[in-house]
Amino acid sequence: MKQRGLAFINIFGLSAGLACFCLFMLYAINEFSYDRFHKNEKNIYRVFDLRSSDGNEAKGSVSMPMPLGPALKKDLPGVVNYVRIRQASEESILRIKNEMHWVKLSYTDPEFFSVFDFSMKQGNPQKVFFNINGLVITETKAKELFGKANAIGETVEIKIDNSFQPFVITGIAEDLPANSSIVFEALGSFSFMESTRFGINFNNWYTDAFRTFVQLAPASNLPNDKALLQKFFDTYNPPDESSKQKKLTATYGLQPLRSIHTNPKLSDSSGVESVDPKTIWIILSIAFGVLLIACINFTTLAIGRSADRGKEVGVRKVIGAERKQLIFQFLSEALIVSISSAVIGLLLVRLLLPYFNSLTGKNLSFSFALYPELGWWLAALVLTVGLLAGSYPALVLSSFRSIDVLKNKLRVGGSNLFTKSLVTLQFAMSFGLIVSTIIILQQTKYISSKNPGFNRENVIVLDASQTDSKKIYPLIKQELSSQPAIAGITAAQTGIGEGSRLMDHGFKYNDTKKRIYEFMIDPNYIEVLGMEIIAGRNFNPAIVGDTMNSVIINESMANDFGWSPEEALDKPIKGYTNTKTPVVIGVVKDFNFQSLSKKVQPHLFHQFGGRPSKIFIRIKPGNPEPVLSAIQQIWNKVAPDAPFKYSFLDDDLDNFYKTERRWSSIVGWAGGISVFLACLGLFGLAALAALNRSKEIGIRKVLGASLPSIIKLLSGDFIKLVAIALIIASPVAWYFMNNWLQEFAYRISISWWVFIVAGSFSIVIAFITIGFQAIKAAIANPVKSLRTE
Numbered sequence: 001m002k003q004r005g006l007a008f009i010n011i012f013g014l015s016a017g018l019a020c021f022c023l024f025m026l027y028a029i030n031e032f033s034y035d036r037f038h039k040n041e042k043n044i045y046r047v048f049d050l051r052s053s054d055g056n057e058a059k060g061s062v063s064m065p066m067p068l069g070p071a072l073k074k075d076l077p078g079v080v081n082y083v084r085i086r087q088a089s090e091e092s093i094l095r096i097k098n099e100m101h102w103v104k105l106s107y108t109d110p111e112f113f114s115v116f117d118f119s120m121k122q123g124n125p126q127k128v129f130f131n132i133n134g135l136v137i138t139e140t141k142a143k144e145l146f147g148k149a150n151a152i153g154e155t156v157e158i159k160i161d162n163s164f165q166p167f168v169i170t171g172i173a174e175d176l177p178a179n180s181s182i183v184f185e186a187l188g189s190f191s192f193m194e195s196t197r198f199g200i201n202f203n204n205w206y207t208d209a210f211r212t213f214v215q216l217a218p219a220s221n222l223p224n225d226k227a228l229l230q231k232f233f234d235t236y237n238p239p240d241e242s243s244k245q246k247k248l249t250a251t252y253g254l255q256p257l258r259s260i261h262t263n264p265k266l267s268d269s270s271g272v273e274s275v276d277p278k279t280i281w282i283i284l285s286i287a288f289g290v291l292l293i294a295c296i297n298f299t300t301l302a303i304g305r306s307a308d309r310g311k312e313v314g315v316r317k318v319i320g321a322e323r324k325q326l327i328f329q330f331l332s333e334a335l336i337v338s339i340s341s342a343v344i345g346l347l348l349v350r351l352l353l354p355y356f357n358s359l360t361g362k363n364l365s366f367s368f369a370l371y372p373e374l375g376w377w378l379a380a381l382v383l384t385v386g387l388l389a390g391s392y393p394a395l396v397l398s399s400f401r402s403i404d405v406l407k408n409k410l411r412v413g414g415s416n417l418f419t420k421s422l423v424t425l426q427f428a429m430s431f432g433l434i435v436s437t438i439i440i441l442q443q444t445k446y447i448s449s450k451n452p453g454f455n456r457e458n459v460i461v462l463d464a465s466q467t468d469s470k471k472i473y474p475l476i477k478q479e480l481s482s483q484p485a486i487a488g489i490t491a492a493q494t495g496i497g498e499g500s501r502l503m504d505h506g507f508k509y510n511d512t513k514k515r516i517y518e519f520m521i522d523p524n525y526i527e528v529l530g531m532e533i534i535a536g537r538n539f540n541p542a543i544v545g546d547t548m549n550s551v552i553i554n555e556s557m558a559n560d561f562g563w564s565p566e567e568a569l570d571k572p573i574k575g576y577t578n579t580k581t582p583v584v585i586g587v588v589k590d591f592n593f594q595s596l597s598k599k600v601q602p603h604l605f606h607q608f609g610g611r612p613s614k615i616f617i618r619i620k621p622g623n624p625e626p627v628l629s630a631i632q633q634i635w636n637k638v639a640p641d642a643p644f645k646y647s648f649l650d651d652d653l654d655n656f657y658k659t660e661r662r663w664s665s666i667v668g669w670a671g672g673i674s675v676f677l678a679c680l681g682l683f684g685l686a687a688l689a690a691l692n693r694s695k696e697i698g699i700r701k702v703l704g705a706s707l708p709s710i711i712k713l714l715s716g717d718f719i720k721l722v723a724i725a726l727i728i729a730s731p732v733a734w735y736f737m738n739n740w741l742q743e744f745a746y747r748i749s750i751s752w753w754v755f756i757v758a759g760s761f762s763i764v765i766a767f768i769t770i771g772f773q774a775i776k777a778a779i780a781n782p783v784k785s786l787r788t789e
Contacts (some may be wrong), residue, residue, distance in 0.1 A: 006087055015341045015342075018341060021287045021344065022346070022374070024283055026349075027356075028283055031179075031262070031758075032280065034343040035181050037370075044115060044256075045255055047213070048253050049233070049252050050252075061266075062255075065207065069212050071232075071236060075235070076222060079215075081115050085210065085213070086106060086193055088104035088183075088184075088186075090104075093643065094159075095641075106188070112158045112187070119174040119566075120173055122150060122151075123170055129191070130170075135190060137173070144189075152170070152171070155167070155168055156169070161197045179261075181261045186208070189364055202582040205237065232252060243753055290674050293677045297680050299422065300422055315327060320412040327394040333390065334386045335383070339386070339606070350366065385543075423721045423722075426677070427741070428726075430678045432724050434675065437559050440740075443747060447595075450592075451538060452591055452593075452653060459648065461652065469611050470611060476615060480630075485619050485620060486620075488527070488528035489618070490521070492614050493523045493611065496593050497647075497655060504518070508575045510575075516601070519650070520609060521605050522538040526552070531588050532586050534550070536564050539605075545606060552586045555587060556751050558587055569587070582606060596656070599745040624648075631646070682766055684768045711778055718769070719763065719767060722766045726762060730759075734755075
């Protein structure tokens with residue numbers, strides 16, 4: 001209460017550090033705790049296969065054939081149950097009376113709710129799929145569709161194989177936990193899926209499209225029995241002569257449920273995206289760094305606050321206080337401040353959690369029930385910080401002789417090696433985070449603004465995947481051709497940008513295995529999107545052969561086949577299919593149809609086979625709202641059974657870099673908080689230095705020292721410490737950020753000016769912080785500091 005200003009800064013600084021740490025720790029714990037809420041999680045495994053050829057590194061896949069689950073239970077001991085999931089890859093159209101909605105429809109076996117512990121809000125989990133047309137939806141989806149959570153018995157229609165099929169709501173599941181690697185919003189019966197065209201075509205051992213999970217007996221050693229798994233694999237996948245020549249090896253494996261989320265090598269696009277554990281540890285390192293800065297700050301300010309308590313200690317000793325009582329007093333005060341900081345920190349966490357969720361793209365909740373680790377982590381931190389912060393002043397002050405203290409012969413050192421090292425460490429870490437933020441922002445801006453090889457601006461993308469697109473596309477094109485704001489219309493079987501499912505095609509060309517990406521496109525696709533043909537010609541609607549066997553390739557494919565762009569023209573691509581040999585009529589300049597973290601891959605355009613699922617409409621620059629309104633009216637006219645769904649092409653491409661933007665935001669906020677906390681610590685040390693040198697300053701003023709010279713005297717040592725911190729941190733920051741940039745195929749070079757800007761910013765902030773205390777000490781009346789001499 002006597003030092004309200006320093007006490008407030010001390011408590012608030014530690015509160016901010018603890019809040020930042022708790023949020024980052026919540027993120028990390030959530031990532032490492034995926035799927036642990038299932039009571040049988042230790043006995044649940046996901047099936048995968050490992051394949052390699054010619055001695056190359058084995059690659060894993062979790063996409064399994066439909067008959068695998070029943071075969072595993074029948075043939076292998078220890079398999080108690082199995083669950084197959086056909087995860088929704090695209091949204092389906094759901095109709096309620098005359099209202100159209102989008103829904104992601106997945107299919108699963110009836111044992112789903114027996115193997116996994118997803119809580120049901122309504123409905124019997126063991127009976128929801130007794131009806132082949134039964135449907136389980138989440139609570140949020142029920143409210144979205146019906147305006148209420150109680151929707152049992154309601155009937156909906158979902159478009160399956162170009163016709164609407166009735167489904168009855170038989171269960172309402174509680175909204176899924178944030179740490180679930182199995183996600184769904186609508187679950188249908190696997191038996192129903194087997195009766196569809198897709199289920200009939202995929203009911204074999206040669207096509208893979210399902211995730212298969214098994215529940216094993218508690219004592220089963222099946223995951224480690226490689227010989228048995230190999231025998232089972234060979235039984236249903238007997239090797240042929242071709243695989244023997246290629247020295248192809250393949251087997252099944254079982255992946256523990258808890259490791260799915262943190263194993264990106266076996267990731268699949270049907271569930272929650274896997275995360276590299278390295279990323280989580282980086283987040284944790286940043287969290288510990290910020291907390292360390294806060295603790296250093298807390299300790300230095302605790303020293304500063306105790307600097308003028310020497311006489312108090314002397315008086316207490318004179319009237320009989322023992323050293324252990326003084327130590328207990330100082331430790332108790334530090335613990336009270338630490339506990340107060342923790343309480344305020346938790347309030348800050350509650351306040352900042354919604355923003356943090358938007359920052360990380362998560363839906364986290366600060367729950368000690370869901371994440372019990374948070375409780376003991378926080379308790380341990382509060383106790384540790386309090387003891388560390390209180391130990392130094394307690395041990396030092398309690399050891400002083402009463403007579404020396406009362407005669408003003410002693411001072412608490414504020415400029416010793418210990419405190420100087422703490423300040424240097426604080427600013428080194430803060431500087432490193434500032435440099436990292438600038439470099440991440442530079443790289444994100446570079447990859448977002450880099451020309452992808454075509455004109456991405458002013459292009460509207462319509463989703464026609466749930467329509468009879470061969471019929472509606474010509475109608476939309478005809479209706480829109482008269483619109484003055486439309487600059488061009490085209491279509492393709494696949495989209496471009498984040499979330500688009502690319503079509504890759506493998507074949508053998510002259511005894512060499514080739515893998516390329518292929519696009520089925522409209523004749524004017526290249527022209528409308530502004531791609532550049534560097535050799536040959538574009539597709540010509542007047543030439544019948546162009547729709548039958550003509551292809552256009554990109555530069556990377558020409559290079560992969562050993563051709564120059566000119567040499568590629570008229571080359572037949574033997575082995576592409578069993579029925580036709582396409583001929584190259586043109587070569588397009590490389591364009592980035594994937595993230596810029598990847599190199600451009602071989603790519604081929606053709607017009608044969610398939611149907612368009614994306615319609616690209618180039619509009620003239622200006623306000624897009626009137627054009628969108630006109631497009632929607634035409635869409636509702638030609639496709640009344642499909643909701644109007646669109647996006648802008650530049651947004652689809654920008655979505656590739658959501659992770660980088662999140663990184664820049666997370667590191668940027670951590671850097672800002674660390675600089676703020678470091679400045680608080682510097683403020684406390686500057687106050688301590690001014691207090692301990694008050695008589696020196698008084699004497700200098702009496703002898704004629706000017707205000708600038710006194711400010712320089714007090715600021716010089718601290719600015720030197722900041723400069724040393726910058727020198728230490730610069731090579732470390734360069735090393736880590738250079739390694740991070742290696743993950744991108746297209747990247748910036750780290751410029752020297754980044755370190756100059758970050759260093760100048762750090763020094764200016766430090767000087768302003770120190771200068772406040774220096775000016776305060778310099779303008780103080782010297783009589784007050786010298787009158788006791």
